[in-house]
Amino acid sequence: MAWNNGGPSPWGNPRPPGGGGPWGGPPSGPPGGGGNRGPGPDVEEMIRNAQAAVRRFLPSGGVGGGKGIALAAVVLAGIWAASGFYRVQPDELGVVMRFGAFNRTAPPGLNYRVPWPVEAVSTPRVTRINRVDVGFRGAPDTAPGGRVIASRDVLPESLMLTGDENIIDIDFAIFWRIRDAGNFLFNTRNPEETVKSAAESVMREVIGRTPIQPALTEARAQIEQDVRRGTQAIMDQYRAGVEITQVQMQKSDPPTAVIESFRDVQRANADRERVRNEAESFRNDIIPRARGEAERMVQEAQGFRDSQIARARGEAGRFTAVLSAYSQAQDITVRRIYLETMEEVLKRNSMTLVDDRLQGLVPFLSLGEPQRNGPAQGRGGTPPANLAPIIQQQQQQQLQQPQQRGVGR
Numbered sequence: 001m002a003w004n005n006g007g008p009s010p011w012g013n014p015r016p017p018g019g020g021g022p023w024g025g026p027p028s029g030p031p032g033g034g035g036n037r038g039p040g041p042d043v044e045e046m047i048r049n050a051q052a053a054v055r056r057f058l059p060s061g062g063v064g065g066g067k068g069i070a071l072a073a074v075v076l077a078g079i080w081a082a083s084g085f086y087r088v089q090p091d092e093l094g095v096v097m098r099f100g101a102f103n104r105t106a107p108p109g110l111n112y113r114v115p116w117p118v119e120a121v122s123t124p125r126v127t128r129i130n131r132v133d134v135g136f137r138g139a140p141d142t143a144p145g146g147r148v149i150a151s152r153d154v155l156p157e158s159l160m161l162t163g164d165e166n167i168i169d170i171d172f173a174i175f176w177r178i179r180d181a182g183n184f185l186f187n188t189r190n191p192e193e194t195v196k197s198a199a200e201s202v203m204r205e206v207i208g209r210t211p212i213q214p215a216l217t218e219a220r221a222q223i224e225q226d227v228r229r230g231t232q233a234i235m236d237q238y239r240a241g242v243e244i245t246q247v248q249m250q251k252s253d254p255p256t257a258v259i260e261s262f263r264d265v266q267r268a269n270a271d272r273e274r275v276r277n278e279a280e281s282f283r284n285d286i287i288p289r290a291r292g293e294a295e296r297m298v299q300e301a302q303g304f305r306d307s308q309i310a311r312a313r314g315e316a317g318r319f320t321a322v323l324s325a326y327s328q329a330q331d332i333t334v335r336r337i338y339l340e341t342m343e344e345v346l347k348r349n350s351m352t353l354v355d356d357r358l359q360g361l362v363p364f365l366s367l368g369e370p371q372r373n374g375p376a377q378g379r380g381g382t383p384p385a386n387l388a389p390i391i392q393q394q395q396q397q398q399l400q401q402p403q404q405r406g407v408g409r
Contacts, residue, residue, distance in 0.1 A: 084115040092123040093181045102182045122185055126178040129245060132196045134158075134203070135171035136250065159255065160204050166212040171250040172224075174199045174231065176242050183241030191242060195231070199247065202230035212254075220249055 087110050088094040094106030098119045106113075106121070113119040135158030158169050176195055178184045188194050206226045210219060228247040235242045254262040326333040 080115050084113050084119075086111055086113065086121055086123075088123055089125075091125050091127040093126045093178075095122045095124065095181045095185055096120075097122070102186055105181060124178055124181050124184060126181055129175050129177050130192070132174045132176070132192055132199070133171075134174065134196055134200050135169075157200060158251075160207045162207055162212040162215055163209045164211040167255050168207065168212055168215055169251065169253050169255050170203065170207065170215075172199075172203065172227070173248045173250060174244060175246040175248070176244050178241060179243035180241030183239050185241075187238065188240045188242075191240060194238065194240060195235070195242060195244070198234040199227060199231045199244075202227050202234070205230065216252055216254075220252060224249055 086094070088106055088108045090108045092108060094111055096103045096106055096113050096119055098114070099117075100120075103119065111121075113121055135154055137152045137154060153169075153171070155169075158171050160168055160170055162168050174195055184191060203223075206223055207215060210223065215223065224247045228244050231247070232244045235244065253259060322333070322337070
């Protein structure tokens with residue numbers, strides 16, 4: 001090549017006299033015109049050396065020979081083969097497609113595939129938890145935890161009809177991840193919209209058979225579980241390769257236009273429940289008390305009946321015993337009954353004993369109420385000690401009279 005042997009420069013410009021650089025500039029020398037530094041690198045010499053190295057591999061006929069074509073083919077083949085290496089991140093899974101059809105999966109790390117156009121690879125993130133909002137569009141929160149703040153309510157998605165024909169405004173979020181990367185890539189065109197549509201449909205079905213009051217209060221957890229199971233069933237039916245991890249209800253309120261009236265109704269219901277509970281507590285207090293009082297009266301009546309029956313039976317038995325004794329000894333029995341009767345009469349009254357031998361004694365008549373428990377009555381209802389000899393004497397006289405009558409006769 002002429003321009004490599006002192007001819008004109010490669011761009012067709014003649015070389016300046018005295019030898020210049022390859023671009024026709026001034027001759028290379030120390031920069032700044034000073035002589036303190038040595039000569040700089042000879043760029044032209046470096047180019048000549050590189051050209052000589054290339055010519056050693058090329059035939060004398062130029063680059064169009066067979067050896068050059070073979071060398072270029074080898075270089076291109078090496079570059080093409082080296083392009084088959086790829087890396088799969090720890091949170092990803094490699095899905096290898098051969099001529100556009102699913103072939104295999106590759107684990108995280110460095111892997112190899114047959115380069116394009118034979119095989120291609122996709123690396124979806126299979127461990128990342130994705131989120132889909134229904135009923136609102138959220139903005140990420142700057143607070144720790146990565147929560148989402150509802151920034152705009154979408155009424156066509158959030159307004160639903162409950163089982164008791166009321167309208168409720170529900171905002172919820174669906175969390176999902178990729179379970180089967182192959183099904184996820186080949187069976188769903190838009191996975192996020194598919195999950196959103198399925199979750200919204202299942203939520204409307206669950207709310208449609210739930211009354212509004214449980215949906216606002218204690219049934220929220222059950223609704224979340226039912227929606228998660230229903231959405232997962234639809235995804236499995238579609239073979240979408242998606243796993244629903246959680247359904248989280250963000251808001252469950254009546255519509256904004258009637259929320260104040262609804263709260264008034266709720267307060268009235270709370271007052272009704274309070275009054276009902278007070279009445280129930282009063283009933284639970286008074287009814288057992290009345291039942292206990294009635295049972296006490298019944299027991300007392302039964303006890304009185306039993307005592308009267310027992311007393312009557314005892315009186316009858318005593319009368320039968322007295323009758324039997326009277327039939328055997330009538331006089332003695334009559335005398336004993338008389339003495340027992342007088343004993344009962346005298347022990348309940350106070351008595352004053354006066355000796356007939358005393359002269360000038362003024363009789364004393366007590367006009368007041370007799371003392372039942374006075375000094376004339378002993379302990380346990382027994383007659384006083386001063387009457388015992390008199391009673392014994394009378395009994396002996398009664399026993400001796402029949403004997404004297406028999407002797408006189």
